[in-house]
Amino acid sequence: MASITLEGLKKTYSGDVHAVQGIDLTIQDGELVVLVGPSGCGKSTLLRMVAGLETITQGTLKIGHQVVNTLEPAERDIAMVFQNYALYPHMTVYNNLAYGLKNRGFKKEEIKKRVHNAAKILEIDDFLERKPRRLSGGQRQRVAMGRALVRDPKVFLFDEPLSNLDAKLRVQMRVEIKKLQRRLKTTSLYVTHDQLEAMTLGDRLVVLNAGKIEQVGTPMEIYSRPATMFVAGFIGSPAMNMVPLKYIQDIDNKNLSLNLPAPTDTLGIRPDAICLSPPESPHLTIEATLELFEAAGSESHLYIRLANSEQPAVIRTNGQPPQHEGEMLRVYVAHEALHPFDSRTGKRTD
Amino acid sequence: MQTKRSTYQNRWLPYLLLAPQLIITLVFFIWPASQAVKSSVERTDPFGFKTTFIGLENYAQILADITYLNALGRTAVFSVSVTLLSMGIALLLAVCVNRVLRTSKFYTTLLVWPYAVAPVVAGVLWWFLFNPTIGLIPHLLDWFNINWNHRVSGTQAMILITIAAAWKQVSYNFLFFLAGLQSIPQPLIEAAAIDGAKPFKRFWSIVFPLLSPTTFFLIIININYVMFDTFGVIDATTKGGPNQATMTLVYKIYNDGVVGLNIGSSSAQSVMLMGIVLLLTFIQFRFVERRVNY
Ligand SMILES: Nc1ncnc2c1ncn2[C@@H]1O[C@H](COP(=O)(O)OP(=O)(O)O)[C@@H](O)[C@H]1O
Ligand SMILES: [Mg+2]
Numbered sequence: 001m002a003s004i005t006l007e008g009l010k011k012t013y014s015g016d017v018h019a020v021q022g023i024d025l026t027i028q029d030g031e032l033v034v035l036v037g038p039s040g041c042g043k044s045t046l047l048r049m050v051a052g053l054e055t056i057t058q059g060t061l062k063i064g065h066q067v068v069n070t071l072e073p074a075e076r077d078i079a080m081v082f083q084n085y086a087l088y089p090h091m092t093v094y095n096n097l098a099y100g101l102k103n104r105g106f107k108k109e110e111i112k113k114r115v116h117n118a119a120k121i122l123e124i125d126d127f128l129e130r131k132p133r134r135l136s137g138g139q140r141q142r143v144a145m146g147r148a149l150v151r152d153p154k155v156f157l158f159d160e161p162l163s164n165l166d167a168k169l170r171v172q173m174r175v176e177i178k179k180l181q182r183r184l185k186t187t188s189l190y191v192t193h194d195q196l197e198a199m200t201l202g203d204r205l206v207v208l209n210a211g212k213i214e215q216v217g218t219p220m221e222i223y224s225r226p227a228t229m230f231v232a233g234f235i236g237s238p239a240m241n242m243v244p245l246k247y248i249q250d251i252d253n254k255n256l257s258l259n260l261p262a263p264t265d266t267l268g269i270r271p272d273a274i275c276l277s278p279p280e281s282p283h284l285t286i287e288a289t290l291e292l293f294e295a296a297g298s299e300s301h302l303y304i305r306l307a308n309s310e311q312p313a314v315i316r317t318n319g320q321p322p323q324h325e326g327e328m329l330r331v332y333v334a335h336e337a338l339h340p341f342d343s344r345t346g347k348r349t350d
Numbered sequence: 351m352q353t354k355r356s357t358y359q360n361r362w363l364p365y366l367l368l369a370p371q372l373i374i375t376l377v378f379f380i381w382p383a384s385q386a387v388k389s390s391v392e393r394t395d396p397f398g399f400k401t402t403f404i405g406l407e408n409y410a411q412i413l414a415d416i417t418y419l420n421a422l423g424r425t426a427v428f429s430v431s432v433t434l435l436s437m438g439i440a441l442l443l444a445v446c447v448n449r450v451l452r453t454s455k456f457y458t459t460l461l462v463w464p465y466a467v468a469p470v471v472a473g474v475l476w477w478f479l480f481n482p483t484i485g486l487i488p489h490l491l492d493w494f495n496i497n498w499n500h501r502v503s504g505t506q507a508m509i510l511i512t513i514a515a516a517w518k519q520v521s522y523n524f525l526f527f528l529a530g531l532q533s534i535p536q537p538l539i540e541a542a543a544i545d546g547a548k549p550f551k552r553f554w555s556i557v558f559p560l561l562s563p564t565t566f567f568l569i570i571i572n573i574n575y576v577m578f579d580t581f582g583v584i585d586a587t588t589k590g591g592p593n594q595a596t597m598t599l600v601y602k603i604y605n606d607g608v609v610g611l612n613i614g615s616s617s618a619q620s621v622m623l624m625g626i627v628l629l630l631t632f633i634q635f636r637f638v639e640r641r642v643n644y
Contacts, residue, residue, distance in 0.1 A: 053540050074546040086537035090559045099555075102543035147545075 002027045002064035002154040002187055009059035011045050011211075021211040022059070030185040032178070034193055034202030038234070043191040044159055044209040050189060051080050051157050059105045063154060074103075079148035080157040080342075084164065085140045087132040093119075093143050094128040097099045099148050104151075118150040121180070131186040145177070149184065156181070156188040162197065174201060195235050199223065207231045229346045232268045232339060234250065238301060240339070241269045247309035251330075252285045260340050261349040268339035271301070271316035278332045286331050288313070293321040304331065390617035394451070408618035417594065417625065418619070425577070425598045432580070433572040436516035437565070440523030445553070447524075448531040473586025479543035480587075488630070500588065504595025508587045511596050514587055515580045523568050530564035531557070570634055577627050599623050 002025040011020040019042045035043045048054040050061060052073035061069050068076050081101075088096050097115045106114075110308045119125040122142040132140055141161065148156055161168045161177075164298045181188050192198050198205050199219040206212040207222065207230075215227040226232035230248055245265050278285065287307035294301040302315040307328070315331065323329045340349045351371055394401045412418045480487050480500060488498035500507040534557060542552045558565075581600050584590060590597040590605055597605065600623065607616025 055454070061474065073540070073544045078544065080541070080544050082537045082541060084535065084537060084542040086535065086554060088538065088542075099547070101544035103551065147541075151545075238600075273377070 001233040003027060004187060005060075005062040006046075006058040006157060007062075008055045009046070009049060011042070011049060011054060011062060012057045018143070019211055020049070023213060025206060025213065025216065027187055027189060029187055032181050032190060032201065033202045033206060034192060034204070035206050035208055036192045036195060036198035036202075036234075037214075039193050039207035043193070043208055045106075045188060045286070046208070047080075047157055047159050047191050050155075051078055052076050059091035076155075077153050078155040078157055079151055079153040080159065081148050081297045084294060085132075085144040085158045085161075087112065087140060087143055089149075091133055092131055093124060093135070093146075096132065096143055097146050098301050100147065100151050101154045114150045114152075115146075118185075122146045129266040137165050138173065141165060141169075141173055145180070149180070149186075154187065156186050156190075157209045158188065158190040160192055161190075163192070163194070164342045170197075177201065181263075186213065196237065199235065205235075205290040207234060209234075214338045221270070226350070227348050229266070229268070229341050229343065232341070236270060236276070238316060241271065241313040242341070243269060243306070243311055244314065244343075245268050247311045248284065248305055249306075249308065251287055257323070258335060263342040263344070264309075264340040264349045266341045266343045268341055269313070269333055269337065270339075271314045273333055274315040275332045275334075276315075276319065276322055279334045282335045284333045284338075286333065288329060288331055288336065290321060290323050290325055290327055290329050293325060304329070364613060378460045386620045386624075387618045388617075389613055391620045393614050394581055404614070407489050408614045409622070412615055412618055412622070420594070421599050422474050424508075424596075425600075428508070428515075428580075428598055429573050429576040431512045432506075432515045432519065432576045433569060435512060436519040437523050437527075437568055439516070440520045441527050441561075443520070443528035444531055445557075448526060460616050468582065470586045472518045472581040473514055473583040475584075477515070477587045478509065484572070501592055504592060507596045510585050511580070511587055514583045515576060516636060518563055518583065519572060519575055523572070526568055527561065530561045534560050566634070573630060577623060599626075614640050 004025075006025045009020060010018075012018050012269050018042075021042075023046060024035075032067040035046060037043055044094055045054060049056050052068070052071060052075075053320055056069050060067055062079070063076060086347075088099065089095075089097065094115055097118060098111050101111045101114060115128070116125065122145055124139060124142045124146060127139060127143075129134060130144065135143065135274075141164075144161065146273040159282050162173050163197075165173060177190075190201060202219055204214050204216060204218055209230050215222055215231045222231060222235055226235060226240070233242065239350060243266065245260075245267055248267060288304040289321065290302060290304055294303070299316055299318050300321070302317065302321060304313050304315060305311065306313065341347065342349050354457045391403060392401050393404045393407075429602055479485050480498065482488050482499040482501060485498075491498045498506060500510045538556060538560075539552060542556045547555060578600055580598065582602060584596055584598065584601045587603075588596040590601045599619065602617050603619045603623065606619065610616075
């Protein structure tokens, strides 16, 4: 068991690619932290630096109390699950799991015990004699997990381990990974570009953008108080509406009586914070045109344009549309559901 | 399933397009091969006046001939040595180049050059390098008190043709090994590194097994090369000597047929050689290939 500490971690590839630009982060012992961000933001690079597969250009990396900057991957006592699983195709499932133990000089009986134990946990004990080629995607995924957990390492690293599975299996494996991590309490760093996966899986999220941290916090902290416009737009689906302040006209209250902090020029409004009936609390009343109605089973989406400004916005609701497409409607937003931003710095202002 | 089929307006066009390849195969392979089979069951007197059908007598004769059996054994040793040496060196080079590949277009090009050299030229090149009187290598070996003279020592002559023949094939093997190495996904190697395997262990337990389809293919190609294509190298360096020490099957065919004018025996030997290569290839496909598929 160990914590992971990143101090001013930087990675520069030849040719001036600043993939990771100074990351400070501490992952507590037993915690599952998810690194989330759009493709190309440096998630894999950061994870691979922790694994020892990329050199560290600058900064300090500690696992426990030990600085591991220059240690080989094998000496860091970590295990990694790769995106394409990276199973050894010429070895049986048993040997795939046993390989790391054999290399570390474990006794034969001990290896057998551990492999069977891991296989049982992951429900792959029926396939131990098969080659990876003859397994389904989900089974391969389990073998990849098994290879990580037989060694009982200090740290688990995951690089988009579910992105090759179909949607249904992805949800199922997500739940299993979380259960497993809860049970083993192994410190874990998990990389994904899928915000839903990140929200549901992580004890804490680290939102990464262009090699820098945008925000660190629990999923709910990040969802309810995004620190930047980038985070606000990235976390949550459908994405948060970003409306320039000047386009918001409260028809009940001509001189908009909001107490917004000074440099605010943009309001962020979650699609589910726009209501079709007026809430009890103080609120805005806005007129808009219903452009399109989209029913998606348990929820539906209304695409609207604000009156006078043509500013588009999305509403998430679970009811039927009150109007036909093309007609005017009134929508309501509680004051406390507004996220004030300064679009020049991209930062939250309250 | 969709299958694409080209259709030609003119029904003779496909045949016309195939013709050059077919003619070449016919003129340079099928016809000589059938001639060889035909003359292997005949006896022709040295002046070519009279030809008699004698059945399998030529075959019986060569199989009873101790010089033929010696050549057979020698060819086996030669094949195994050349294949091992050229594939070993090629694999070593490919592994090195694969590590630095992004910057190594230059090396790749350089390492392919030997393949563009004709067998005879390669032979002459090594003949010069190893020439007991003027060559560089005997001069260097002299420092280690090794007296190099492949005109006298049969073993040294074998070493010379083995090096010359292997060198020629290194480029070809290198290209295939490099392509094979490139097709092994990097994460596999990284996973093995995390699993605590040192570079050497990683190579033997992950890389080498995954290269086995390439290795298998190259073994067949190399054996074929040694059996048929090393004539030029031998002719330019040792001419089968000294005292028949480098007389391999293919050189003996030439020696008995063209120099010794024993067309019947020479033909029977070439049919045997074809048979041996076919048999080896068959065995390899049958028994080895099954093991390299995963
Ligand atoms: N080996 C490399 N050489 C040069 N640039 C690289 C290399 N690996 C990644 N990069 C660059 O670093 C940035 C971050 O890449 P990566 O960490 O793979 O992103 P992510 O995993 O978030 O999609 C990208 O711009 C990518 O092009
Ligand atoms: Mg990535």
